[in-house]
Amino acid sequence: MNDALYDQAIIAEARSKTGAGRLEAPSITAECDNPLCGDRIALDLLVDGGKVADIAHKTRGCLLTQASASLLARHAKDASAADARELRDAVSAFLHGKDDERFAILTPVRNAKSRWDCVTLPFQALSDAISDLEKRS
């Protein structure tokens, strides 16, 4: 069952490294750790007019975290604060069984509860970044 975790779609999404790197002048940076394994994501956002104009992440983690960070970079572009929180809640709801096309390639992770935090980590970083930004303004 868990072998499906490493099917080609997830590996390809991780390898795509979508959004990998750092922004030169981010509006906000959030760092998030997975205390289970020490994995870490540093997420840079450039926010313009209340929307995510650009996004980049430096992800030190397993394939699942890297695939999830790539998915995040795809879906968080142009997101408002409300959209960002919706994304975080949606990935969690997806893992609990709610169908959602955006996360379809992560379906095998549903059966590996010990790895759910790997997938939610980037989305938590996004939510943290938005909250920090709101606190600041």
Next chain:
Amino acid sequence: MNELRQDFPAYDTADGAFHFLDNAATSQICRPALEALVEFETNDRANVKRGVYARAERATNAFASARKAAAFFINAPSPDEVIFTSGATLGLNTAAHILQHHLESGEVILVSELEHHSNLVPWQLAAERRGAKVRAIPVTDDGRLDLDKLDDLADRVKIVAVTHTSNVTGAVTDVARLRSFCDATGALLVLDGAQRAPHGPLDVQALGCDMYAFSGHKAFGPTGIGVLWGRYDLLDSSPPFLGGGEMIRRVSIERSTFAPPPHRYEAGTPPIGGAIALAAALEWSMSQDWAALGAQERDLTEKMLNGLSDMCGCRLYGPTGTQQRVGVVSFELEDVHAHDVCQLMDSDHGVMLRGGHHCAQPLMDRFDTVATVRASLAPYSDQADVDALLNGLEAVRRKLA
């Protein structure tokens, strides 16, 4: 097949694809321990030190015998120096609670970069409470305590609290050298024996330590039980850690006086079945030929080390030889995350490994890494386990690297 597997119920129904190499996290329970647990819970289950009926007497006697067996296993001078805890973590927290009363502001607790968080965080908390400092013995490139640096670290050291055996590198600590250091400085010596206890009986008197903690579940006993041994005068020098039943002498609304050790540190109903089953596991251990088991472990460790060294893109952490170490081996595959390795090794190859920081983040920092894969042996490990490990890793590397 390793004949010792007959003593381990986990192997009764296991098929060929059961390669349990996460023994440094939790070993399998041995049959005498499981049988003792069932026997107690079935025929003698009652609270201890209370009831006057025969069943309660049997429970009380079995619990007292368990304490004697634990004392015998570590060669403690007296069973009254043996405290039953929930595991090494509670043991080390209790040790830190007791010894903090010997700390003055500005004095130093010497730990090491090799420590499991269980033997680091309790001392940080104790230091904070007493205005003391925590200092660390560095670690050599091959994952051992760098004891050549001891003399530079000696100033105001009051407590030395280090691992007897590393849960990441498998290195066994040169305790004699630490004992000399403690004699010269007057420091107290605490050893975390969680990884040493599964490798045969111990002698706390010969080691010359002042306190020693270990867990039952890593030493072929049940979960939820462990042992803290301490010199009686030290145990008697501190107020209790936790309050409750079974640890008092006299209680009024205003104040209480406390029972002598070890009961002072065993508030509430103890894990009676766990203690009795642990005693059975320790007796099983004491009946083994550890010279032969040690040779078997060194042989399998050498095969693991050789196979991993030959593997393309594999980085080993810890000692490269088989002396003064146990069969705990940590490594990384280039460009493949430890958790990805562990997941595939289980699902595709039936090999159970641990990946992560192993509750030793300072050591991960020292090695400039985040997470390693760890394979750890037990007396029931065999050549087929090592073959499955090495063949499986090759396949994982081909799939993901």
